[in-house]
Amino acid sequence: MPWVFRGLRNGVLTTGYPRRPDPYADTFRGAVTVVDPAATGEVEELCPTSAITRGEAGQVALDRGRCILCGHCVHQRPDAFAWAEGSEAARLTRPALVVPEHEEDDHALAELRTELARRVRRLRRSVHLRHVDAGSDGADEWEIAALLNPVYDVHRLGIFFTATPRHADILLVTGAGARGMVQPLARTLEAMPQPVVVIAVGTDAISGGLVSPSYATSEGVGHQVPVDVWVPGSPASPFAILHGILLALDRVPTRRSEVPA
């Protein structure tokens, strides 16, 4: 009985996101951005995961799919790199994680969106998620599980977690793609009814992050399963994961707290 009153004690704790902006989501250090693509010097050397590269014309680019948010580059070269505040860092294609964004093929992206929208048409109001850990460091699981706490409360959005792949529509994969999980991951995907959407959660899942190269991983799960949405972060924050799920369902309302490129 005391639980009833405790449950009412603090009122509504739940975020208004995605309907309204959330101050925590909007001020979270969700990504790193390149402020001066023409920066000189050996900026590539600053990055422990080789996320920073130079293009043919010498312009600096940063791959958020490799970035582990250590901030070494921001600390050493504030003239060239800066934290990008915001949580909406998920993208629909792997190349779109590279900033500054080069001229995107609008036509191809539109086609991709249409194809994904066709697949998720029936899932938009109620969707069931299944999570598989393919060699994570354990923190990613905490952040996914956080989606169920009263602050994020994804049930209000018709998003549910299910214990069996047979009931799941979306597969969340974390971890660097450990080879011991290749078979279980494949079997899970196979057990899911079509259509299936796959979301790679975290930098480890996208590229292996700091764990790769390794004899025991496949540098991200993209080599093992067909990924539809890429959510960077080390680990990806609950808001970033929620944004990724909404992006998959084409339910992101406006580009409000999106991480600026």
Place this chain on the structure above:
Amino acid sequence: MSTTVSIASSPLTEWRTLVCKEIQAGRRLAGLFGTATGEDVRITAALADLTGGIRLLDTVLPSWQRDYPALTPDARAAFWYERELHDLFGIEPTGHPRLDPLVLPLPDTTSRPRPGSSVQPGTLHPTEEAVGRHVLGPGMFTIPHGPVRSGVFESVEYLVETPGEDIPFPQIRVYHKHRGIEKRFEGLSIEDAVLLTERVEGIASVAHALAFCHAVEDLAGVEVPRAAGLVRVIHAELERVANHLDVALRLAEAAGLAVAIARLGWHKERVLRLVSRCCGNRFGRGVVVPGGVSDLPRVAAAELAGELPRLERDITGDEQVLMATASFLDRLRGTGPLSTDLAATHGALGPIGRASGRTEDIREVDRDDGYRHLDPITAPHADAGDAMARLRVRWAEVHDSFDLATAAVEQLDHGVPGSLRADVSTVQGRGVGRAEAPQGEVLYVVEIADGRITRCKPRSASFHNLPLFHSVFAGDILTDFPFIEASFGLSIAGVVL
């Protein structure tokens, strides 16, 4: 005072006698691992005493010798360590009771990762066939839990062999998550290696970074500045609170207490948010650097000093109701008991050990960092050894953590002068460092040459404690399983690197 380290080397036959003698003399086997040096393998046993000393005993297994007499028959705690040695180096501890693959099941003919040798192995594919099955007795059947679990869990496979309802013995398979971290350390700079330590066991990022940095600082012979030590305390204690809340949350989930789940989830989120407001990362990553910390908390000390008691008061309110909920406590009392004898012979670490009569707490033994400036910790302990005792110990630790963090904030608030980092740029040699993670003692043995890591062996409390999971199912039934698992509070990422 920090860990005092002594290193000795001896021939194989003497080495074994020496290790056994140390253990009989009451020292705790804190680790056993190999390092490939060319074609040879150097085996190191780490032995800890209660006064903060770690003794490393080395012996070299020459390239032509692939076996040595196993320690496990005389030192039970070596059980998993020797299986890991076998997997990573292909050496054979003869007389080992059950040398099944543990972290990397490979067919015997393939090459091994051999951490320490500068050679990077090609891709290694673990094969399920290399792991034997042990189902014995009439009417026995096996219920596999995992590796894909029913919920948001890390991948691990428990094979519950049962004649019906009670669980005589669960098999534990952890190899699915093997990431090859030990090899990955090799060749990294010290700064980059810290980032990798934060990803060894992600829910104990701060503790792993601390243990690694203690090893480096010990080698460099420096003490971290006072302010840096206090910042380290704040983050290490907040990490402990978050982890213990997670254990309570999982226990409430196992019991299906909806309101408790929501309340504890909210508190945990508040802790993680507080950490992210202090340093930009929800797991305290990037705070601990070799020689000190990267920055002061970005939240003003006065604000922190107000926030911490508020958080503790809210948590305490729910703790009191939870610990008076009969339907919940009934599931914990007498569940998954770990005897004090086994805890002592195995050297059980952290809250698991302290719920079964152990009193060791590395924060108190080593008094590193800011702990030396704060009141001594009265490591709470109990003797019952069941899931209930483990939860009680964790709650007591949560309150200790708030006290420590608040005291550290107060001292910082009085304006501690000086820098945040000591210079550790020129370090060479082999160092040992440890820290008390929420799961228990984390031990790092680090070798550095020319500013690069040549060998780094992290040993998490999760690795040391998980084998005890075999032995705590005395008369417990299938529905007790989630309670016992949650009460251990371990991370599989830290078990299989």
